[in-house]
Amino acid sequence: MAGFADLNLPQGPDKKSLQSLLETAAHLGYSTVALNHVIDFKEKKQEIVKPVCPSELFPSLPIVQGTSKRIKVLTRLTLVVSDPSHCNLLRSTSANIRLYDIIAVFPKTEKLFHIACTTLDVDLVCINVTEKLPFYFRRPPVNMAIDRGIFFELLYAPAIKDSTMRRYTISNAISLMQICKGKNIVISSAAERPLELRGPYDIANLGLLFGLSESEAKAAVSTNCRATILHGETRKSACGVVYTVKKPRKVEEEETTLPACKKAKTQA
Amino acid sequence: MSVPSLQRLRQVPRHLLVCEKGHARDARSRHAAHVRDHAYNCRVSFLIPECGMLPEVLKSTIADVGDYYLVRNLSVHELVAHEFIDAFVKKGSCYALTYNTKIDQDNTAALLPTGKLILSVDKDTYEELGLQGRPSQYSGKKAMRYIVTIDLTDSTFHPDSKKRNRVLWALKEKKPLEFDFLLAWYNTGAEGSTLMSYFSKKQIQALKPKITFSTLRDLQCPVLQSNELQGKPEESCSTEELFEWLGAVWNQVSLDNKSSSFLSTYCCPQPNMMVEKAFLCTITGFIIPEKIIQLLEQLCCYFGEPKLAYWLTLTVHGFADSPVSWRESEHGFHKGGENLYNFVIFRNLDYWLQLAVGTYDDCPP
């Protein structure tokens, strides 16, 4: 079990609005958020800039509601890819890329979805929620992604803003669930304004609408986000850097039989 | 997906309500044991119909609920120190619960008056600690949370034992755990040091429970018959109806709706009677069972003299993020973390006891 996270707060140019997003997220009980920097290769030449340093941007981060800890802010890069050549960047040894905590890819075609799931070194694959799916999900790439520890990201803010997008969000989510069986799902906001953010328990409930079970839905805003972040950490460290990995200790686990709920009983 | 989506949307989160009836003066009655077994309580409130002023005895019982303490950044190993065990755990009842930790997100610790220290920790912490425990009942097939229980009063847990040294080493060096703790200590008579002086080098605060009184006028109260838990049509209300009504009173819900109202169809259960006034009292803090038992006893004594009221209620709310509810039975937080109970004390000292828990809980004892 881990704290709640929203891995997608769009990183706009306005510092003040970002600050109020962070405050609302902390108030709603998120203990971790990721500032998302999006690069769309369809638009003019894009260069990967260094991620902003959250502590420089916000000298004092808001305190998570009901705790004494400050919210943890990570950096994330999302590449919108519509052509296989766009992926080259990920294969290159671009130094700036490796500075981001999380790397996501938003594939626009089935072929690219396949590549993203099977070969690209990323942590998250974004699922389109704002239009009708341009392709069907197929089992082999989805299973491969799950095996590789990659997570699929669904967004909810578009569904709050627009009723057409709400339909696409729900229908695309359900299509995905039929293939991935509720595994490896992360739900994030992509909220541009505080009023588009929702609390973690709200999202866990919303997950049921997407076809997740209760525990899968809660995992989509907690443990799965944590696993995504860990995946990012190992990706960052994989390039020849010596990284100390915790040696998992062998712990003697005691199998205790769970006490069955006592039946109704009458005491003399 | 094993369950079709449509059905999933109609699912009701698991919850339990246990209702008992008995007699407060019955030697075999377990009502006090239920209070004693529910260690961590954040709010105690009672309601007395037809009462405008509290008798002095009750007033002084409330005033006597006593201080509790908040110690900031306390290492868990301090609770395992044998000085602490000898001074507090073995003398009287010592209660400790981590403050501002969320049982579904954070590591949590609690010390029960039985001397059991319970750690509810995530998988990483568990592996780093290297202490023996068991997977949480509520963390799914792939356990992400573990429960470690250490009996501080166990005979094998003496200062030089291997077991204790290992626990100390785990909590001091392997994985130091630090929390803000709520603490309370109850001992009968025996002199000794106080928590305040024991932790004087720490950031410790003595806190007083917050007490509020209020009086409600013209309150519709359900008619209850102590021997009819399920109620009788036209004659008395059921225990579930009473439980909802009580919720309505404590949340200031209007009771006199018409069932045809557009806004709300809730109304006071039938049959009911209007009482001219009712006395409400709420105590908020870290309230130990010993004090609740005293209060319960005084509330029973309230009926020692003839009173207009037919019954009164005493409600106790547990902590949503406590690792246990009753005794050592594991408690978790799914969507609400409910663990609460309510007494209805009747004029003849029959009682009803309602115990309610949410999704991640065993059946109350």
Place this chain on the structure above:
Amino acid sequence: MARAEAAAATFERRVLRGAAEHQYLRVRLELPDGGARPSVAQLKQLVVSALRELHGEVGAALPVDILTYDAKTLSAILRVISSGLVKLWSALTLLGSYQNRRCAFRVLQTSPFLLALAGNSRELVLD
């Protein structure tokens, strides 16, 4: 669902499993500063329209009661039949506007026990 056994002496115990007829939600409506504040009737309409928008006429027909409403803080306690909790909650979550202005329903607590809403340790400040 209720189990009852014959009473021995006066002691009796009944265990009700998942028997709650209703679920309760404590919510707060968040509006941008300076916007018009809904009356209790408007709040009810807003809730029903949110249900209709997401779940259609069947959703709009779900019985929802507004048990309390404080127009100052825009806080309310809602009651819904148990099988409608997920629908009501998701409808509130996806509601994005009130009278063409942005809004958000903050769900502060949900429970099958109304009484539980009167003592939420997560909201108590004990220090």
